Amino acid sequence: MIPTLTGGLDPSELGVTLTHEHIFVLNAELMVNFPSRFPADELVDRAVRYLEEVKASGVDTIVDLTVMGTGRNIPLVKRVAERTNVNVIVATGWYTYHEAPAFANLNGPGRLLGGPDPLTEIFVRDIVEGVDDTGVKAGVLKFAADRYGITDGVFYIMQAVADAHLETGAPIFTHSDPNQRNGLDQQDYLEKRGVDLSRVVIGHSGDTADIDYLRRIADRGSFLGMDRFGLEARLPYDQRIETVAKLCELGYASQMVLATDSSAYSMNFPDDARQARLPRWRAPEVMNSVVPDLRKCGVPDDDIDTMMTANPFRILDTTHRSKE
Numbered sequence: 001m002i003p004t005l006t007g008g009l010d011p012s013e014l015g016v017t018l019t020h021e022h023i024f025v026l027n028a029e030l031m032v033n034f035p036s037r038f039p040a041d042e043l044v045d046r047a048v049r050y051l052e053e054v055k056a057s058g059v060d061t062i063v064d065l066t067v068m069g070t071g072r073n074i075p076l077v078k079r080v081a082e083r084t085n086v087n088v089i090v091a092t093g094w095y096t097y098h099e100a101p102a103f104a105n106l107n108g109p110g111r112l113l114g115g116p117d118p119l120t121e122i123f124v125r126d127i128v129e130g131v132d133d134t135g136v137k138a139g140v141l142k143f144a145a146d147r148y149g150i151t152d153g154v155f156y157i158m159q160a161v162a163d164a165h166l167e168t169g170a171p172i173f174t175h176s177d178p179n180q181r182n183g184l185d186q187q188d189y190l191e192k193r194g195v196d197l198s199r200v201v202i203g204h205s206g207d208t209a210d211i212d213y214l215r216r217i218a219d220r221g222s223f224l225g226m227d228r229f230g231l232e233a234r235l236p237y238d239q240r241i242e243t244v245a246k247l248c249e250l251g252y253a254s255q256m257v258l259a260t261d262s263s264a265y266s267m268n269f270p271d272d273a274r275q276a277r278l279p280r281w282r283a284p285e286v287m288n289s290v291v292p293d294l295r296k297c298g299v300p301d302d303d304i305d306t307m308m309t310a311n312p313f314r315i316l317d318t319t320h321r322s323k324e
């Protein structure tokens with residue numbers, strides 16, 4: 001069974017799946033210090049309405065890749081999931097472009113205070129036992145590298161994610177910056193650690209139209225996260241569509257997953273700015289716009305089904321893998 005916010009899901013019931021979305025992108029410090037500015041009931045109501053739209057667009061499951069560092073709040077998203085019929089798979093990991101959290105800099109093998117790696121322990125526990133006392137298990141692992149590349153802090157997180165993956169088998173989703181081509185650096189490290197690269201989704205690959213780079217990632221076995229439709233500043237929508245269509249033509253449909261990386265609510269993007277600048281940056285747009293536009297570009301239905309249903313199944317289904 002695949003763990004979701006509302007219990008175990010048979011992999012055959014995943015259906016149409018968006019593999020990189022967020023319910024909330026929050027700042028844990030602001031949430032703790034100014035709770036009156038962010039009333040939980042309102043956030044939950046808003047997210048329920050959003051997920052109803054996602055469901056109505058034809059999506060059955062989302063992977064919420066919000067991890068620690070971007071305000072993961074399992075009790076809050078659990079309340080949302082209990083009121084919708086979208087399956088929500090949650091993630092564990094730590095989001096940073098720079099430093100690891102201080103407790104991880106000081107504790108762990110080879111660091112000042114020694115002992116086991118605290119991040120690995122947290123990640124494994126989230127997957128195997130569940131997140132604290134929420135009764136919710138994480139289904140996937142996540143780490144990030146952005147324009148600063150593989151900093152020491154990023155390396156600590158990446159190392160802990162690889163360890164937790166090798167121990168649990170949970171798939172790895174990354175945040176990469178294709179302009180720095182650091183999806184390849186992520187693959188280099190994970191490969192060195194003995195991670196099967198077909199268990200890895202190199203996220204935000206869709207931020208580039210560089211077909212040569214994208215083929216290099218895919219040819220090593222990983223999935224390409226074409227996962228930011230509507231985030232115009234990184235790459236305009238039409239170019240994202242053209243890039244996916246081109247890769248389908250080249251035979252790469254079996255290695256792409258589609259999503260928007262947007263959210264029901266984000267502290268980073270005030271509503272007004274978002275509506276004015278990024279009107280299409282919403283999860284329902286994948287089925288409402290992206291899929292029809294890919295069809296217009298000649299992408300066959302088989303390829304659409306592969307990207308929306310079969311590939312997420314292959315990535316997320318850990319139950320059947322041992323029988324392969």
Ligand SMILES: [Zn+2]
Nearest residue numbers: 020022065261
């Ligand atoms: Zn994201």
